[in-house]
Amino acid sequence: MLAEQLINGLTLGSIYALIAIGYTLVFGVLDIINMAHGEIFMFGAFAGMLMSMKLGAPLPVAFLGSVALTAAMGYVLELLALRPLRRPSGNMEGNAGLSTLISTIGVAIILENLSLKLFGAENQPFRTSFGNVKFTIGPVNIYLIQIVILLASGVLICGLALWLKRSRSGRALRATAESPETAALMGVDTKKIITTAVVTASAMAGTAGVLVAMSFSNVGTRMGVSMGLKGLAIIVFGGMGSVNGALVGGIILGMAETLVVAYGDSGYRDAIAFVIIIGVLLLKPKGLFGQNAS
Amino acid sequence: MEVLKLVNICKSFGGVSALNGVSLSVKKGEIYGIIGPNGAGKTTLFNVATASVRPDSGNVVVNDEDITGLPPHAVTKRGMARTFQNIRLFNRMTLQENVMVGMHCRTGSGVLRSVLRTSGQRSEEREAKIRAMELLDFVGLSKYFGKKAGILSYGQQRKLEIARALATSASILLLDEPVAGMNESETEDVYHLLTAIAYRGITIVLIEHDMGLVMNLCGRVAVLDFGELIAAGTPSEIKVHPLVIEAYLGSERG
Numbered sequence: 068m069l070a071e072q073l074i075n076g077l078t079l080g081s082i083y084a085l086i087a088i089g090y091t092l093v094f095g096v097l098d099i100i101n102m103a104h105g106e107i108f109m110f111g112a113f114a115g116m117l118m119s120m121k122l123g124a125p126l127p128v129a130f131l132g133s134v135a136l137t138a139a140m141g142y143v144l145e146l147l148a149l150r151p152l153r154r155p156s157g158n159m160e161g162n163a164g165l166s167t168l169i170s171t172i173g174v175a176i177i178l179e180n181l182s183l184k185l186f187g188a189e190n191q192p193f194r195t196s197f198g199n200v201k202f203t204i205g206p207v208n209i210y211l212i213q214i215v216i217l218l219a220s221g222v223l224i225c226g227l228a229l230w231l232k233r234s235r236s237g238r239a240l241r242a243t244a245e246s247p248e249t250a251a252l253m254g255v256d257t258k259k260i261i262t263t264a265v266v267t268a269s270a271m272a273g274t275a276g277v278l279v280a281m282s283f284s285n286v287g288t289r290m291g292v293s294m295g296l297k298g299l300a301i302i303v304f305g306g307m308g309s310v311n312g313a314l315v316g317g318i319i320l321g322m323a324e325t326l327v328v329a330y331g332d333s334g335y336r337d338a339i340a341f342v343i344i345i346g347v348l349l350l351k352p353k354g355l356f357g358q359n360a361s
Numbered sequence: 362m363e364v365l366k367l368v369n370i371c372k373s374f375g376g377v378s379a380l381n382g383v384s385l386s387v388k389k390g391e392i393y394g395i396i397g398p399n400g401a402g403k404t405t406l407f408n409v410a411t412a413s414v415r416p417d418s419g420n421v422v423v424n425d426e427d428i429t430g431l432p433p434h435a436v437t438k439r440g441m442a443r444t445f446q447n448i449r450l451f452n453r454m455t456l457q458e459n460v461m462v463g464m465h466c467r468t469g470s471g472v473l474r475s476v477l478r479t480s481g482q483r484s485e486e487r488e489a490k491i492r493a494m495e496l497l498d499f500v501g502l503s504k505y506f507g508k509k510a511g512i513l514s515y516g517q518q519r520k521l522e523i524a525r526a527l528a529t530s531a532s533i534l535l536l537d538e539p540v541a542g543m544n545e546s547e548t549e550d551v552y553h554l555l556t557a558i559a560y561r562g563i564t565i566v567l568i569e570h571d572m573g574l575v576m577n578l579c580g581r582v583a584v585l586d587f588g589e590l591i592a593a594g595t596p597s598e599i600k601v602h603p604l605v606i607e608a609y610l611g612s613e614r615g
Contacts, residue, residue: 233486235461235468242451242462249449252411254437254466254529 070207072329073322078213078282080321081220085275086298087305087313088224089268095244095308096257096264098164102171103144105295106178107269111137111276112286113186116193126195130277137273141266148174149265150258175295182288190287193280216278223271224314231310240264244308304344306354315355319343364389364564365441365533370409370419372402379405380416381588387533392555392565394579394596396572398608401585403568404446407535411443412436423533438466442531444522446538446568452511456502456521459510460493463528496524500554516547523554527563534558536567540574548574576600584608 086108093101114136118129148170200211231237242250243260251257279294280286301320305312320340327339347355365387372380379402387393395403408414410421412433420429423439431439442463451459468485497503500520505513510521519539526534539555540548548571555578559565569575575582576596583593586608592599599605 234482235465235486235489238454238458238462239465241454241458242465245451245453246449248413248433249445249451250462251433252413252437252443253463253525254434254442255462256432256434258432 068206071209072325074207074209074213075329076322076325077318078216078321079325080318081217081224082275082279082282082317083297083301083321084224084314084317085220085271085278086294087301087317088227088310089271089275090298090302091308091310091313092240092264092268092271094302096240096247096261097149097167099168099171100299100302101144101265101268102168102295103148103174103178104171104268104272104298105291105293106175106182107137107140107144107291108272108276108279108294109182109286109288109291110140110178111273112193112280112290113182113276113288114273115277116191116280116286117186119195120191120193130274133277134270134273137276138266138270140273141269142262144171144174144269145262145265149261175291179288179291182291186286186288188288190285192285194284195281198281198284210282212278212282216282219274219278223274227267227271228310236260236263300341300344302354304347304354306357309354309356312354312356362389363387364424365410365566366420366422367406367410368420368422370406370421371417372405372409372414373417378588380409382419383585383588383590384419385583385590385593387564387566389532389564390559390562391580392559392567392578394575394582395566395568395585396570396575396582396599397585400587402588403585404537405588406585407443407537407566407568410535411441434466437529437531440530440532441535442526442529442533443535444519444526444537444539446541448515448518448522450510450513450518450521450525452509454510455507456497456510456513457490457493457506459521460496460525460528461489463525464489464492464530467528467530493528496528497521499527499557500524501550516543516550519543519551520554523558527558531563533564533566536565536569538568538570540569540571552578 086104089104090100093099111133114133115129118124118132119126124132149167152167152170197211202209202211231241239250239255240260240263242253242255243257247257279290297320301316302313304320305316323340323343324336327336331339351357363386367383367385370380370383383406395406397403405414409416412428412431415430420427422428423441426439428436428439451462468489494503494506497506500523502517502521502524510518513521523536523539540551543551552574555565579596581594582596582599584591584599584605591604591608592602
């Protein structure tokens with residue numbers, strides 16, 4: 068049933084978009100890929116599951132708790148792993164690019180091992196009261212969880228876009244993304260803006276983590292790496308640093324994967340998705356929405 | 362009253378001395394020129410003044426407050442803003458947005474208030490837009506307000522930088538070669554623009570190679586050569602100063 072598959076694709080795609088936009092925000096202000104992003108996503112999934120299943124917290128509480136935890140993780144990441152490697156203010160020429168990238172890889176390894184220690188290597192079930200609730204509209208089945216995912220990611224992505232476009236701090240973030248040095252000289256506290264970007268990106272990863280955990284009804288420590296790599300592929304595909312690119316790229320990849328599984332061979336799911344990405348990159352090396360260096 | 366004092370500034374880059382004990386003070390409301398051959402240390406002096414570069418020794422004093430060692434955004438907040446020799450606009454943002462970024466430290470809505478879209482935040486945003494339009498109008502660019510900064514001509518980009526610097530509500534404006542690469546009529550425009558800015562009571566310090574502009578506009582001029590202040594005084598004094606002539610034309614003893 069095509070309509071159903073399109074909804075499935077859109078749902079998966081919006082999760083991908085949430086992850087990819089997180090990468091984009093951090094890439095925008097720091098010019099690095101945050102390699103720990105996928106692991107923070109995985110911690111968000113576990114936090115939501117544990118709070119709901121082990122502590123018996125109501126879902127909305129578990130959800131907010133997990134967003135708060137991942138936001139805090141973003142703050143600690145910036146404070147301990149990123150900020151000390153940037154040159155101190157007073158000499159803002161360039162940034163410490165490669166060393167911060169390596170630093171995030173280090174954090175990713177720590178988080179991955181910490182998760183094995185804390186949560187164990189086994190996948191764990193995440194049963195929610197509405198996991199199997201579905202609505203039937205004519206011949207189309209929609210699961211409640213899909214509606215929740217679409218609504219949550221829609222609200223988050225629109226909110227983020229509006230914030231970036233229409234607000235003082237959003238403008239400061241875009242200015243910092245273009246040139247941190249110039250932004251600072253125009254009175255922007257770039258340290259604060261960078262922290263805001265990393266925290267926001269991490270909280271979005273946490274949100275995506277809980278949503279994915281609920282929709283697949285289980286969580287595992289390996290989900291961080293695989294989602295992290297998908298997110299990376301999407302931002303290259305969409306164009307580095309472009310929020311629109313992350314959004315459109317995420318949805319295209321989600322749709323492509325879903326349709327391949329539905330109408331083709333599920334074994335080729337990733338293969339076909341990546342063939343599309345490679346094809347686009349051959350035609351547009353800077354990605355769908357890539358900007359030429361100014 | 363002295364609004365900007367640079368006291369005994371020294372800065373070297375890997376053994377090369379860019380500034381060697383430079384001191385100067387700028388009075389409120391004056392237009393102060395800094396001239397000197399290429400590589401004399403003029404831009405480094407601006408970088409030190411605006412905290413982009415930390416001096417090895419010496420102090421920067423703005424309105425009787427020692428600001429040495431503060432981060433750049435804090436210096437902007439204290440009323441000093443600059444433009445750049447090699448234009449540094451936010452090319453992916455519109456003209457209006459560029460100017461609004463300049464207002465960042467004068468407006469107050471944080472992330473939380475913008476997410477909640479409080480009425481205070483909305484009216485602040487409206488006022489910022491109006492003020493940005495006034496500034497664009499002041500420099501003669503208001504008709505391009507919604508265009509991306511990258512499409513402007515060179516001369517227009519320099520004017521946009523001035524508008525953005527004014528948006529910080531600076532009382533001291535540091536302009537690094539404001540007419541570089543401009544033709545005569547554009548230079549004339551900038552001359553009138555700077556006069557109008559000074560008329561508003563804003564102190565201007567400018568680095569410039571266009572001697573006509575410097576001599577007509579500036580009340581006082583300082584001359585840098587090889588990182589040292591070799592002369593300071595009125596334009597007519599500077600024109601006949603033997604060290605200045607030597608720096609520009611070379612010594613007869615050569």
